[in-house]
Amino acid sequence: MKQDETKQKAATTFIDNLKLPVHGWYRYTAGFSAQWAESVIETEHVRTGGKDDFTVLDPFAGSGTTMLAADQIGVSSIGFESHPLVNEIAAAKLAWDTDPEAFAQKGKSIANIAAGITDPMYEYPAIVEKCYSKENLQEIDKLRKALERSADDTPEYKLAKIAFICVLRSASHAGTATWQYVLPNKTKTNVSGALKAYLHQIDVMASDLIYMQNSGAVKQSNILEQDSRKYREGMNDKIDLVLTSPPYANNYDYADATRLELSVLGEIKGWGDLQDIIRPGLVRSCSQMVSKEKKRTFEYLEDPILAPIHDEIIDVCQRLDEEKEHHGGKKNYHTMVALYFLDLAHVFRNLRAYCKEGSRVCFVVGDSAPYGIYVPVDEWLGRLAQSVGFYDYSFDKTRDRNIKWKNRKHRVPLKEGYLWIEG
Template identity: 25%
Template sequence: MARWTARTSLVHYEDRLPGLGAWSTVGGVAEAPRPPTNGAMNTLLACDAPAHDWYRFVLSFPPHLVRDYAGRFELADDAVVLDPFCGTGTTLVEAKKMGIAGIGVEAMPMAKFAAQVKTDWEPDPDGLANHANLVAEKALASLTADGLSDELGVPTRENQQLRSLDSDAAKLLIKDSISPLPLHKALVLREALDGERAAGFTDHEQLAFARVLPTEVGNLRFGPEVGVGSLRDDAAVVALWLNRVLTIADDLRILGAQERTSAMVVPGDARDVASCVPVESVDAVITSPPYPNEKDYSRTVRLESVLLGYLTDRPSLRSTKRELLRSNTRGVYRDDDDSAWVADDERVQDLATQIEERRIALGKDSGFERMYHRVTKLYFGGMTRHLSSLRDVLRPGARLAYVVGDQASYLRVMIRTGQILADIAERAGYEVEGIDLFRTRPATATRDQLREEVLLLRWPGPRGR
């Protein structure tokens, strides 16, 4: 079995336009810019903000990466791009901007909603702005009736009764995610949104609500771990929200004029992608699956998921997590059996054994630490299952780009994710075209530089199985 090693990206940067940074040239056509330095590689460029910045998952990969690989794959005008780990829709939005049809598969309801809205450029901008102002007026009137103001620093009445979440929903939140007064204002705004629903506008208004909740209204901070920063006693919730809606309206004035290209987001489990995507319908895959680490991706969108009603209690959270690739110990269940897909994979089995032996040698005995070796097998088993299912939806000659990263989260045992997935893909009948170095990033615990890479595959057709 081949051992795939990373190589530097083959994308070249030639033309430079003032104030915009480096432009990549693919086939003689100048493309939109991308950051030239490692530290900025995952940064959202100002020119990419329309639609992408309406709501963005903190661990999203950047739009310029989608442009790079769409260009290298030389996709035809009638091509279809799939993102089976769709998240908040980076691939779909960028494909739509390039005039390429896209399909996304996503299991987390909040992320799926975001991807759907970010690819909907139909609303009338002026109508959206006018409706948002109507909602804002209603919310402000409700706050006034409560004896409150959206302005910062206005004292509340003594013994003021503030709204709160029901106990089941509140238990899902990270402690101190949002302070009492901003929560009250957010619930008032949510009530105004629910009471003034309008086709074509409400979804974009709700996404703007989700966008401001974590760090502008709430107390969450991302670095990239989700945690609680300084507690914010107050926030101008209605003003922050309205400003975001008006930004969306401004973006729609540009995006709405573009040629209509289809973008579809379907709910589903990426490990069973063939159940929700038509057979032999996909020409390219550009995606970034979760990495094997201790990041619980559901926590990253927890506050907005709860306030928009996508998660209401622990059973709803558990149901959502069961549809996700097993990439962390908080998402593992007793009856999980994806590890069976790699029972004969010596490299994965050796890695899991190494992690377990390190745990025993270090005397680590917590419930989570005891599962590290198991989640490693579940992760690569789930990815094996995904790549197997994916074959049915690919057209012969389809090209694939997987953004993956080395990890050392499990007792500092190095997991060379890209190389292991290359071996798995080869056994599944894919041709491995190489592994590009995307960037390096510091490990949280050791500050060692970990490689973030793009695994490049080609599906030759049914005979490759």
């Protein structure tokens, strides 16, 4: 019984995926169990008659858990992921049908090119220099240059690039926060040499490709760089099951979590680039993303799409606006909450168009209490879904949250679980 309870609690986290082939290549900050996803997809496929055109959509695809699970079951799937780096990682995972030997040759040829590079090192942002020893940064720089010189559109190259991205944390002496923020001032003792770690990752990934190709999986997945708040043509009445975990309304910065990788790759030079390049495509779930919108908070709340929760969300946002004056950071949680639900309301409107009659939607969600003010996330999302044409909703709790840590910022009990929506 205890084991079943532990397994149920882990189903809403990514932690078990780290032990799985392909899934474990890159530790994503948020997600859910691949094995749980497989069981849901299989159950829903059977429920709808096991039809050949059964299709799963994950509108917040992250690093590809849902699509890999769908491939394992042998059904079609589509993922939307608007974070360009995370999308790239997911696309590489979904290239599991690549020839393992050709990939290994490509990866090792890149390592050989790197070993012969004598060019002066690129200039890197301060966060990169703080995170690596001089020797490891030199190896990383050479690998980056070798990748740039070897760039092509083949799956072998895309996988080799992801192998490089996957070792950037293990080659760093910087600590990592629980949700993968880099902490340059905290150090760890177990640090890998970058080139050695890269070659090891190539071997691991080649073995994983062989495993997947012998597992009975069928490649029917597709990942798109798509903002799920924006309607996509050609998707109407295509989807039987939506299976996803949207960003939580808990002030976690999904853009900042990839700052080290983006900085090493030369995609960004500093904080401002995150704001301009990465954040515009993401659901507004943290206060860092909404500071420019704070003056219009209550104007946004008058959008007709929020009518089903209008009075309650205005009350919560007013209380958050007042409460922030009693805190040093004066964080704009009221704006974050307003825009989070506005964004998700637009997502649900699009999902209703995409979903077939009789479809089901499962959102892995957790509620929130910024500054200790409770936000009933599952209830509000359920009502927003109903308002655009979904029929009913229910919530299955899998675990309690905010009950463990002594340094937690408030004492409001929270929960996490599955929001089921009937279409």
